Amino acid sequence: MNDRQYDPYAPQVQLVGYDEYGRPVYQQVQPQQQTYDPYAQPQEPQQPQQQGYGHDAPYVPQQSAYDPYAQQQPHQPQQFPQQDYGYDYGTAQQPAVQAPSSPQQAPEPEAVPVVPQQRRDEGGDRGESGERDYRTEQFSFIEEPDEDSEDVIDWLKFTESRSERREEAKRRGRNRIVALAVALALVAVGGVGYLWYAGKLPFLSSSSDTKKGATAAGPQKRDVIEVDLHNTKSGGTSTALLVNNVTTQQGTTVLLPNSLSVPNDDGSRTTLGKSVGADGSAGTRDAISSLLGTKITGTWRLDTPYLENLVDLVGNIDISTDVDVPAAKQGGEPVVKKGDDQTLSGPMAVAYATYKGPGEADTKQLQRFGAVMYGVLRKISDDPKAATVTVQTLAQILDPSLPESDLGASLAKLAEHAKTGAYKTAVLPVQSDGSLSQQASDSVVKDILGGQVGGGVVDKGTAVRVGVKNASGNAKATEAARITLVNGGYAFIDAGNTTTEAVSQVLYGDPAQKAKAIEVAKTLGLADSAVKQGKAAANSDVSVVIGKDYKLQQ
Known part of the structure; x- marks a missing residue:
């Protein structure tokens, strides 16, 4: 103061x-x-x-x-x-x-x-x-309470609290509506996705063509792996193609008989069994690709000890067996018993896959090998990483054309088909002379393998494939035609022999192949009138039927 x-x-x-x-x-x-x-x-x-x-x-x-x-x-x-x-x-x-x-x-x-x-x-x-x-007791205040002001303050507090409650209720209501809309949208999307996957959407005309196991029209994408089983004890080989049809979501094991006639690099002919043992994986793979008109991505050589280890790694397999596999010692208990849903260990699976009974056809043993492969695919993981780990655990030396990661990814996809029932096994029909029959061309080569390189599309720069069927009655006509076509830059495919015909024909199925068919006729010395549109072999771009009018070129 x-x-x-x-x-x-x-x-x-x-x-x-x-x-x-x-x-x-x-x-x-x-x-x-x-x-x-x-x-x-x-x-x-x-x-x-x-x-x-x-x-x-x-x-x-x-x-x-x-x-x-x-x-x-x-x-x-x-x-x-x-x-x-x-x-x-x-x-x-x-x-x-x-x-x-x-x-x-x-x-x-x-x-x-x-x-x-x-x-x-x-x-x-x-x-x-x-x-x-100054002392505290020297001061005093006269308080005059205002009851009206307190009532106003209480009313303001009440109205403010009431407004806040209303806003909170509105906010919660909006949140519930948004959550309900999101949930309904997720349910709708999930339902449509399931109907699309199941192929039950009525407004998608192609939905039934793309579901698993269906036959899709037009070009299809396929992944094909060649599997060669080598019996290290008794010798012999078994060959199969593992086909993954990406378009139709279908898996297939195509069994190839050892008697199948395949071309050599020089254009000569040999059997599949001899090619696997002599030419190795690369030569056999190229011969099968040329014969069947399909592109094989790699070769998996599977010796019997590795097959035994593979079955043990996946935890045994369950398959139906068609025969009792006797023990090595006479009079002992069968190694594998006949029956449905038989559980096979690694050694049992090898014994069943390589067994051929007395007087049985080669296709019987081939079908048992296919059954074992189907059992393995049902037990292996459908996850690419896990399947790759299984392949790596085998510690086998693979062909450079098929690394461990690629093989694991392919096996995982095939395993997915096998577990859902979208898988089948087929034997390639082969005639007594090793050539492919018309049935083989229609049921296997065309429907399963596609009949053309790259899933129905011929790669640019690939030689025109010419299938030659000898109907002249002269055995030398086939070899003469082969030499002429190979020298002309064509890929020769031996279609076997057939009943004698008087006039030679050059057939093409696709109108786009007409010009090529005319060139093939000129190369063989045939008239342009021999060129006709018809049903060409599934593994050929152009089919030639050599008749009696065909003259051997010197």
Whole structure:
């Protein structure tokens, strides 16, 4: 607080009463100027006359003249209500106080502080430091509660809480609607996806052509792997093609008899069994591709010890057997018993896959090998990574054309077909001379293998395949035609012999092959009239039937 000097002659403010609103009313009182008399006796203060204003004013004692020799008596301040009228403690000047003329001119305060009357002695109450020393009990506040304002605050809180609850309810409602819409959308998408997968969507005309096991029209994509089983104990080989039709989602094992006639690199003929043992995987793979008109991606050589380990790795196989496989020792229990759902271990599976009974055809043993391969595919994992791990665990040396990762991925896809029932086994029909019959061309080469390289599309730069069937009655006609066609840049395919015909024919099935057929006829020395559109062999671009009119070229 500001340190100020007391002026006894300054006008003072005196409480004279309260107005009709209960507010204090003050008036200025001019103190009497007295001459200072150091020898005068102190006089008793006079009692001021009370003025009535409707309320009794509190008693305020009249201040006497200053007596420096008089004994100072402790002064007890009297509390009185005071409003803020801009009192300047620095100059001790106070403006005149005017009562408000109307309630609108002076808003009613909520609390009026009451301060003690200022002492007239010099400096007032001061502490040891010379500053004014006010005590807590010198102040008091008059609180005037306003019940109406509290009711308004409570109402605002209620309306605010009610609005918040409404907004929260709306937000929750919107969230429920969004969640329900998302759930319905997921159910709809899942249902449509299932119907599409099952081929039951009526507005998709091709849905039934792409489901598993169906025959799709047009070019089809196929992945083909050649499997050569080598019997390391008794010798001999067994060959099969593992076909994955990507378009129709169908898996097939095509069993190839060892008597199948395949071409050599020089154009001569040999059997499949001899080619596997002599030419190796690459030569045999190329010969089969040329003969059947299909592209083989790789060769998997599977010796019998590796087949035994493979069956043990997948945890045995369950197949139906058609014969009892006798034990090595005469009179012992059969190694494999005939019956349905027989569980075979690794050694049992090898014994059954390589077994050929006395007087049985070679195709019987080939079919048992196919059954074992089907059992393996049903037990191997359909996950490419897991299937690759199984192949790696075998620790066999694979052909460079078929790395472990590619073989694992192919086996996993075939395993998926085998487990869902979209898998079958077929034997390639071969005639007694090793050539392919018309039945083989229609049922296996065309339907299963596609009959053309790359799934029905002939690669650019590939030689035109010409299938030659000898109907001249001259055995030398086939070899003569082969030499002529190979020298002309064509791929020769031996289609075997047939009954004698008088006139030679050059047939093409696809109209796009007509120009090629005309060139083949000219190469063989046949007239253009021999070229006709007909049913060419499935493994050939152009089919030639050599009749009696064919002249051997010197």
